[in-house]
Amino acid sequence: MTEAELEELINECPTLYHMAERGSWExxxxxxxxxxxxxxxxxxxxxxxxxxxxxxHRPESVEVTGDGLPRAVVRDQIPMSDAGLRRALPDRLxxxxxxxxxxxxxxxxLSEKRLHKLTNAKAYRDQEHDVLEVDTRSLIExxxxxxxxxxxxxxxxxxxxxxxxxxxxxxIADYPYTHWRERRGRQERxxxxxxxxxxxxxxxxxxxxVVKRGTEVLSVVQ
Numbered sequence: 163m164t165e166a167e168l169e170e171l172i173n174e175c176p177t178l179y180h181m182a183e184r185g186s187w188e189x190x191x192x193x194x195x196x197x198x199x200x201x202x203x204x205x206x207x208x209x210x211x212x213x214x215x216x217x218x219h220r221p222e223s224v225e226v227t228g229d230g231l232p233r234a235v236v237r238d239q240i241p242m243s244d245a246g247l248r249r250a251l252p253d254r255l256x257x258x259x260x261x262x263x264x265x266x267x268x269x270x271x272l273s274e275k276r277l278h279k280l281t282n283a284k285a286y287r288d289q290e291h292d293v294l295e296v297d298t299r300s301l302i303e304x305x306x307x308x309x310x311x312x313x314x315x316x317x318x319x320x321x322x323x324x325x326x327x328x329x330x331x332x333x334i335a336d337y338p339y340t341h342w343r344e345r346r347g348r349q350e351r352x353x354x355x356x357x358x359x360x361x362x363x364x365x366x367x368x369x370x371x372v373v374k375r376g377t378e379v380l381s382v383v384q
Contacts, residue, residue, distance in 0.1 A: 163311075163339040168302075171272075171339065174348045177369065178270035178296040178355060179277040183223070183235040187292045187371045187383050194362035195294070198236050198265035205231060216265050217258045219244055239317065240285045246319025250326050263328060264317055267310065267356035270296060273349040276315075278377045287376045292383065298355075300367040302334070305357050311337040312354040331356065 163171075182190060196204060202212050205228040215224055220239045227233055239261070247257040271277045281291060302309060310331040314324055332338070342351040361367070371383040 163334055163337040167339040167343075168334060171352060172299050172302065175272040175352070176298050177274075178272060178298050178301060179274060180268075180270050180294040180296065181277060181280055181374075182292040182294060183237065184290045184292055184373065186235065187294070189232045189234065190292075190294070191365045191368075191384075194360050195268050195364040196360040197268045197358075199262075200268075200360040201226065201234055201236060204228070205234065217262055219257065219261065238285075241283070241315075241318040241320055243319055246323035250319055250323035252327050255327055260326075267358060268361055269317070270301075270355045270357075272298075272352050272355060275349065276353060281374055282376045290373055290375045290380060293372050293374045294364070294368055295370045295372070296364070296367050297369050301355075301357075301361070304363065304367065305361060306334060308358040309334055310356045310358070311352045312356065313342055313351070314353055316354060 180195065182195075193204065199216060202216060205226045207215065207226055215226075215236055219242065220236065223238045224236045225233060226236060244257045247260050251257070251260060271280075277293065280286060281293070311334060312331050314326065314330060316326065316330060337352070339351060368384065373380040373383060
């Protein structure tokens with residue numbers, strides 16, 4: 163991706179979206195937006211519980227606690243399955259490899275349409291969520307070297323387990339933006355933006371935090 167292409171991406175996708183557990187914003191504002199692995203580090207979670215959360219499929223959300231720390235929830239992985247990943251991944255990668263790869267990153271959608279595919283999905287549409295609306299330019303300027311871009315929903319294998327491996331993620335400079343511009347419309351040339359480990363200064367980049375159920379904004383938290 164050239165600098166001109168990056169500028170085009172930022173202009174077309176000025177806001178990033180992150181769906182979090184309802185009521186989690188105050189903790190996120192205090193401690194930062196953490197990947198699953200970063201959260202487990204922060205809460206000193208060790209095997210075997212850590213292995214169950216980080217390296218295995220999570221059919222349900224999992225609560226984690228720590229001395230002097232607020233309750234935290236690691237979200238479920240309902241859109242994925244071991245069976246789907248075995249079909250999607252090359253033989254050299256196991257489902258555990260993929261879970262560990264994703265759990266090491268904090269993820270954002272580049273369009274509200276993509277966010278709503280998740281918040282309005284059958285498993286989540288009746289739940290309330292804290293949704294962080296993040297300034298794309300601000301986040302990229304602060305964390306460029308830790309950012310990955312991805313052209314698919316890397317955490318979904320349903321209904322179709324599209325082929326993937328670790329190379330589906332690319333650093334900004336290496337992302338094949340021209341390839342996807344020729345094949346997709348605006349706001350679909352990059353589907354996910356992921357940051358290594360955590361975004362500790364997420365509060366500096368958040369424009370707004372809202373409570374959503376489905377596509378409806380129930381309240382503005384910040």
